[in-house]
Amino acid sequence: MKLILEVSGVRKTFGGVVANNDISLKVPEGKIIGLIGPNGSGKTTLFNSIVGYHPIDAGAIRFEGEEISKLRVPQIARRGMLRTFQQTRIYGKMTCVQNMLISVPQREEKWYSMFSRLDADDTEKAENLLEFVGLYSKRRLRAGDLSFGQQKLLEFAMALMTKPKMLLLDEPTAGINPTLINGLMNRLKRVNTEFGITLFVIEHNMRVIMNLAEYIYCLAHGELLAEGRPEQIQNDPRVIDAYLGAH
Amino acid sequence: MTATVKRLLLYTVIVAVALAAPSIAPDYRTQMAFLWVMIVFALTWDILGGQMGYNSFGNILFFGVGMYVCAVIQRDSSLGYYPALFLGMGAGALAAVIFAAIFGSGILGLRGHYFAICTLGLGIAAGEFASGWDYIGAGSGMVTPIFPGEPGGREKFFYYVMFALAIITFPVLRWLYSGRFGLALNAIRDDEDKAEAMGIHTTRYKTTAWCISAFFLGLTGAVVGNMIGFIDPRDVAFAGPTFGVWMVLMAILGGKGTLWGPVLGAVVFHITQEVFWTYLLGWQRVALGLLIVLIVVFFPLGILGWARERWPERFGHVVEEKLDARATE
Numbered sequence: 346m347k348l349i350l351e352v353s354g355v356r357k358t359f360g361g362v363v364a365n366n367d368i369s370l371k372v373p374e375g376k377i378i379g380l381i382g383p384n385g386s387g388k389t390t391l392f393n394s395i396v397g398y399h400p401i402d403a404g405a406i407r408f409e410g411e412e413i414s415k416l417r418v419p420q421i422a423r424r425g426m427l428r429t430f431q432q433t434r435i436y437g438k439m440t441c442v443q444n445m446l447i448s449v450p451q452r453e454e455k456w457y458s459m460f461s462r463l464d465a466d467d468t469e470k471a472e473n474l475l476e477f478v479g480l481y482s483k484r485r486l487r488a489g490d491l492s493f494g495q496q497k498l499l500e501f502a503m504a505l506m507t508k509p510k511m512l513l514l515d516e517p518t519a520g521i522n523p524t525l526i527n528g529l530m531n532r533l534k535r536v537n538t539e540f541g542i543t544l545f546v547i548e549h550n551m552r553v554i555m556n557l558a559e560y561i562y563c564l565a566h567g568e569l570l571a572e573g574r575p576e577q578i579q580n581d582p583r584v585i586d587a588y589l590g591a592h
Numbered sequence: 593m594t595a596t597v598k599r600l601l602l603y604t605v606i607v608a609v610a611l612a613a614p615s616i617a618p619d620y621r622t623q624m625a626f627l628w629v630m631i632v633f634a635l636t637w638d639i640l641g642g643q644m645g646y647n648s649f650g651n652i653l654f655f656g657v658g659m660y661v662c663a664v665i666q667r668d669s670s671l672g673y674y675p676a677l678f679l680g681m682g683a684g685a686l687a688a689v690i691f692a693a694i695f696g697s698g699i700l701g702l703r704g705h706y707f708a709i710c711t712l713g714l715g716i717a718a719g720e721f722a723s724g725w726d727y728i729g730a731g732s733g734m735v736t737p738i739f740p741g742e743p744g745g746r747e748k749f750f751y752y753v754m755f756a757l758a759i760i761t762f763p764v765l766r767w768l769y770s771g772r773f774g775l776a777l778n779a780i781r782d783d784e785d786k787a788e789a790m791g792i793h794t795t796r797y798k799t800t801a802w803c804i805s806a807f808f809l810g811l812t813g814a815v816v817g818n819m820i821g822f823i824d825p826r827d828v829a830f831a832g833p834t835f836g837v838w839m840v841l842m843a844i845l846g847g848k849g850t851l852w853g854p855v856l857g858a859v860v861f862h863i864t865q866e867v868f869w870t871y872l873l874g875w876q877r878v879a880l881g882l883l884i885v886l887i888v889v890f891f892p893l894g895i896l897g898w899a900r901e902r903w904p905e906r907f908g909h910v911v912e913e914k915l916d917a918r919a920t921e
Contacts, residue, residue, distance in 0.1 A: 396789070422791030434789075436782035438849075439775070447775040451791040459793075459800060461772045487904075507790060 348407075349374040349511055349543050350395070350426070355404035355414075357387075357394050364390040366567050368404070372511070377537050377544045379558030381551075381578070383587055387567040388547045389431060392513050396428045397421045409510070423451050425510035431519065431547075433496045437489030441480055441499055444488050445471030448506040471506060478502045478532065494521040498529070505536065511543040512536075518550050526550070530557060555579060563587070607759065614751050621747035623866055625819060628751075628758040630862045632812045633839035634846065634854030635761050636805040641840065642848030643774065644801055645781030646700070650711030651809055652836035653718045656829035657691055658684030658810030659817035660722065663734045666818075673740045681814040688810025689803045696799040703784070712832075719830035734823040750819040757815065761808050766851055768804070777801055781849070845887050847896030856895055 350372040357365040365387045372378045382388050394401045397418045406414040413421055421427075436444050446463055475481050478498040483491060488499055497520060504512055517533065518526050530553055536542050548554040554561065555575040563571045563578060565587040571578060578584055614621050633655075640646040662680030669676050699710045723731045739746035768774055776797045779787045787794050817823050827834075838861065846857025864883060868876040891898050900907045 419788045419791050419793065422789060427789060427791070430786075430789075434783050434786040436779045436786065438782050439778050443775055443778070447772070447779045447787075447792070448790055449772075451793065454793060456796065459773050459776070459797060460768070463771060463775075503790070 347374045348372065349409060350545065351405075351407040352391075352395065353405050353407075355391070355394055355406065356402045357390055357399070358402055363567050365394065365401075368564070368567075368569050370562050370569070370572070372543060372545050374543055375537070375541060376560070377533070377546065377558050379554045379561035379575075380545065380547045380564065381549070381554060381561060381584075382564035382570070386564040386587075388564055389515060390567075391564070392428055392515055392547065396426065396513060419451075422507070423454075425452070425508070426513070427504055427507060427509050428513035429497075429500050429504055429515055429517065431515040433493065433500050433520075435488045435491075435496050435499050435503070437487065439488060441475060441484045441486060441488055441491070442468065442471055444499060444503055445475060445506050448503040450506075450508045474502045474505050475499075477505075479528070494525065497521060501532075505540070505542075509542055511545065514544060514546045514548075516547055516549060518548065518553050526553060533557060551579075610755055610759075614748050618744070618748075621751050622819070623862075625747070625751040625754045627859065627862050628754040629812055629816055630838070630842060630858040631758045631855050632754075632761050632808055633835065634842035634858040635758075635765055636808045636812075637839040638843040638848055638854045639765065639777070639801050639805045642843055642850070642853070643769065643781065644777040644798065646798070647708045647840070648711045648802075649708055649832070649836060649840065650695075650714035651805060651839060652715045652830055652832050653695075653711075654688035654692060654806035654809040655813035655816070655835065656718055656722065656825075656831075658688045658813030659823055659829045660684075660728050660734070660813075661687040661810075662814030663736050663817050663823055664728060666737050667734070673737060676737070677814075677818065681811055684814035685807050685810035688806040688813070692802045692806035693799060696802040697795070700795065700798040700802065715830055715832045715836055719826045719832065722825035722829060728825075729823070731825065733825060733828070734817075736818045736821055736823065739818075746819075750815060753815050754812075754819070757808070757811055762851075762855070764804075769851060773797070773800075778849075841884060841887070844894055845891065847894030847898070847900070850894075850896045850900070853894050853896040860895070 348371050352371075353369045355365055355368045356363070368391060380388050380391070393399055394414075395406055397413065397416050397420070401414050404414070405412060408421070408424060408426055413424070436447070439447075446467055449467055472481065472484060475484050478501060480491075480495060480498055480502065483495065488496065491499060497517065501514075501517065514533075518529060521529060533544060533546075534557065537544055546554065546558060548557070558575060561573065561575055561578045562569060563581075563584050570587055571581045571584050573581065613624055617624070637648065637651055640648050640651075658681075662677070662684040665680035665683050666676045669679065671679065695714060699707060699714075702710055722728060728734060739749070741749065776787070776792055779792060780794055780797060784794060813829070817828070820828055823829050842857040842861045843854045844857070845861055846855065847853030865876075865880060868879045872879050893901060
């Protein structure tokens with residue numbers, strides 16, 4: 346089994362607060378892996394460390410076998426690993442199609458690519474992906490005028506537009522209408538199977554993550570508490586304690 | 593009539609009127625030349641200020657650099673008037689671009705207010721520096737060479753040079769905004785962190801944008817120095833409180849972040865200013881200040897920005913309900 350992402354012994358502190366301590370985990374290529382944990386357990390910090398938002402204090406992060414913990418966010422993104430945000434971030438004053446068109450892959454960019462025209466292939470691809478997430482009819486609206494849930498879907502479509510190898514999704518179903526969650530789950534699975542994109546997902550909705558992920562890591566107080574298959578995690582007394590606050 | 597035909601017709605009318613203008617109203621040649629200067633000011637300010645969301649108060653630096661470099665070349669090269677002028681314009685533009693590239697790579701890492709304050713300092717420092725440097729005349733300024741043609745020819749010549757410059761700037765920016773470049777600048781404006789997270793080369797785009805702005809401002813500076821005939825370091829070249837502020841105002845008045853907004857803003861502003869100067873002499877600055885307050889209070893988005901909020905569907909922001917069937921499974 347080929348690993349796409351390997352995190353070993355990562356430690357991150359903010360002043361005296363230890364946000365992540367000695368965290369090691371493995372994400373095999375082509376799988377969906379979950380990351381859960383109570384609020385403030387360090388999940389988003391770990392995501393930030395992986396994609397290069399801040400330097401880590403100790404440990405190593407390897408993406409496709411190469412050390413990336415010294416690289417910055419755009420460099421890591423260009424290698425094909427990006428994240429979506431818990432608080433959705435889209436380009437609010439641009440239309441949905443424009444949001445998509447500027448999300449074309451930046452891997453092969455030369456300096457003169459800055460002046461390239463918007464080609465029909467990209468537009469078609471953008472529209473197909475908007476259709477995939479169910480935003481086709483809204484494609485000429487300004488992204489800032491969409492509802493929160495729709496913005497979340499747009500952000501997901503933008504991430505797909507970059508042809509990533511791996512996506513880190515920070516609570517993809519938070520704020521989405523419960524009736525649409527099943528549809529989103531199906532899409533996430535299709536992205537994984539049809540497009541071959543590895544997913545690493547933070548999620549608070551247990552029903553979603555247990556259905557989606559093949560393997561789950563659980564954080565608590567900045568440390569790795571438990572790991573295992575969904576049914577193992579569900580029955581792990583330490584995980585239940587962490588969520589119900591038995592500490 | 594298709595949109596393209598309409599647009600070409602509009603351009604033709606504007607160009608025809610502009611070409612005929614100096615002959616129709618010969619007394620207003622200098623004012624009309626300054627109208628084109630104002631349009632270039634607003635357009636180039638809007639590249640960063642409107643499209644990219646970086647409010648620069650230091651663009652006047654590039655204007656002054658272009659002006660001085662051109663004047664020095666005209667003074668020190670032993671070429672004839674026209675070769676020296678055109679060489680000076682090119683060198684001025686180049687120098688401005690170099691300044692933008694150097695300063696840009698340093699201070700474009702700053703965001704929001706910090707960038708604005710830093711650029712403000714840049715403009716002021718340049719003025720102080722120029723007024724203390726003897727090689728360029730220090731505080732007593734520089735005089736550009738005398739125009740060789742017949743009397744009145746100077747105004748006409750520089751009117752057409754400035755017109756050509758403005759008429760080149762506009763389509764270049766239009767072309768830039770309609771491609772990847774424009775989208776990237778807008779993305780940086782809306783959420784720069786997101787743009788970085790998506791792998792966009794943000795620093796490259798930001799620096800290039802400022803260099804493009806500097807290029808046209810450098811050329812404009814070179815021309816304006818010769819149009820006025822006298823270069824004062826603080827009141828003409830690095831004129832932050834006048835030109836430097838006006839370029840911001842005109843872009844905001846017309847609607848920043850739009851292609852036509854800065855043009856419209858420059859026209860309205862320049863005409864209003866000239867009218868105030870003519871009919872409210874002594875009070876023209878007060879009236880101008882009042883106008884600025886009214887603009888900011890009642891049209892914070894500018895004329896075109898206001899129109900876009902009022903009639904979003906005219907600007908293409910529509911829900912295509914007919915296609916909903918295709919969208920949902």
